Amino acid sequence: MIQDLATITTRGASGVLFLLAVGCASGLKTPRLGFELPARYNTPDGMTLAPDGNIYLSVPNLGDSTHPAKILRITPDQELEEVITLPVHPELKTVGPMGITCAPDGHLYVADCQVFTDDNRKSRVLRVRMDEGRAIGCDVVVEGLVMANAMHYHEGALYVTESIIDKSAHPLPSGVYRFELSELSGDPVRVGGIGDPHLMATMYTENKEFPFGANGLSFDSEGRLYVCNFGDRQVLRFTLDAAGRVSAQEVFASDSGMESTDGLYITADDRIYVADFLGNAVHQIDIDSGRVNTLARSPVGDGAAGLLDGPSEVCVRGDRMYVSNIDLSFGDIQHDDVHNISVIDLVP
Numbered sequence: 001m002i003q004d005l006a007t008i009t010t011r012g013a014s015g016v017l018f019l020l021a022v023g024c025a026s027g028l029k030t031p032r033l034g035f036e037l038p039a040r041y042n043t044p045d046g047m048t049l050a051p052d053g054n055i056y057l058s059v060p061n062l063g064d065s066t067h068p069a070k071i072l073r074i075t076p077d078q079e080l081e082e083v084i085t086l087p088v089h090p091e092l093k094t095v096g097p098m099g100i101t102c103a104p105d106g107h108l109y110v111a112d113c114q115v116f117t118d119d120n121r122k123s124r125v126l127r128v129r130m131d132e133g134r135a136i137g138c139d140v141v142v143e144g145l146v147m148a149n150a151m152h153y154h155e156g157a158l159y160v161t162e163s164i165i166d167k168s169a170h171p172l173p174s175g176v177y178r179f180e181l182s183e184l185s186g187d188p189v190r191v192g193g194i195g196d197p198h199l200m201a202t203m204y205t206e207n208k209e210f211p212f213g214a215n216g217l218s219f220d221s222e223g224r225l226y227v228c229n230f231g232d233r234q235v236l237r238f239t240l241d242a243a244g245r246v247s248a249q250e251v252f253a254s255d256s257g258m259e260s261t262d263g264l265y266i267t268a269d270d271r272i273y274v275a276d277f278l279g280n281a282v283h284q285i286d287i288d289s290g291r292v293n294t295l296a297r298s299p300v301g302d303g304a305a306g307l308l309d310g311p312s313e314v315c316v317r318g319d320r321m322y323v324s325n326i327d328l329s330f331g332d333i334q335h336d337d338v339h340n341i342s343v344i345d346l347v348p
């Protein structure tokens with residue numbers, strides 16, 4: 001096999017930029033086309049593997065919002081099905097489904113990110129009520145977020161990343177809200193940023209060029225919480241006590257070829273994957289050492305033939321990794337007319 005040399009930009013502790021040449025072709029996988037999406041599904045994003053075997057997929061259609069936002073599912077037979085057209089925010093007339101998770105009540109919980117329409121705390125958490133595989137309604141359960149992003153259910157509670165708490169502050173504060181599922185049966189819970197008792201973790205982002213903080217999140221088999229800090233190219237690890245409070249936090253992984261940390265996925269056997277939107281790549285991080293290994297990276301382009309194009313989330317089912325290419329115009333990524341879900345085969 002021909003060994004390519006990938007030039008990876010990283011930053012030392014001094015802040016001085018230096019270049020590191022790393023031979024990585026031997027470990028790189030080539031993404032293939034999973035689903036070619038029509039214009040009515042032009043911006044795929046959050047995914048979750050539900051107990052029913054389906055992967056539920058958020059499609060906010062931010063690239064061309066003349067198409068309504070949807071939740072789709074990828075069935076175990078690899079069919080793409082519509083689940084629901086989401087109702088819009090009553091004032092803003094938009095809805096931006098991003099992170100999605102399935103709770104033991106059988107319903108889907110969806111982050112409605114409104115920051116691209118209005119950054120004055122209009123984002124919400126939606127509950128899509130499911131009955132025997134059919135969506136039968138949608139409620140607002142949380143409101144008052146600036147930029148609701150990833151969503152994860154864990155042991156009785158919903159965890160939601162808030163990528164921006166106060167956009168005027170530097171470094172930029174962001175964090176994770178935690179809600180007991182039992183809190184969400186009445187009127188919507190309204191959150192308020194720093195000082196809100198639901199805000200269980202906070203972090204800060206130095207990067208002014210890409211000022212977005214908390215992003216993908218998930219838990220490992222020991223119940224430790226991992227959260228991406230998008231702009232600062234980090235994954236943080238939080239140890240929680242029995243009440244779900246943070247008892248310790250550390251930078252688990254940073255830089256090492258990651259140009260951003262967007263979606264995060266942890267398998268049942270503790271393989272950790274990160275979607276790197278700005279780097280147009282997917283990385284795997286070793287849970288013991290925090291060492292980053294780039295799994296796939298594509299040149300910037302339109303994503304034709306299944307190449308990566310602004311990957312924002314990954315989801316693993318069996319030996320197959322699905323990658324959402326959100327393809328928003330941001331950094332080097334330019335939105336285009338090719339929309340797809342890539343697949344990376346994890347076992348040769």
Ligand SMILES: [Ca+2]
Nearest residue numbers: 302303309338
């Ligand atoms: Ca594209």
Ligand SMILES: [Ca+2]
Nearest residue numbers: 301302309334
């Ligand atoms: Ca593109």
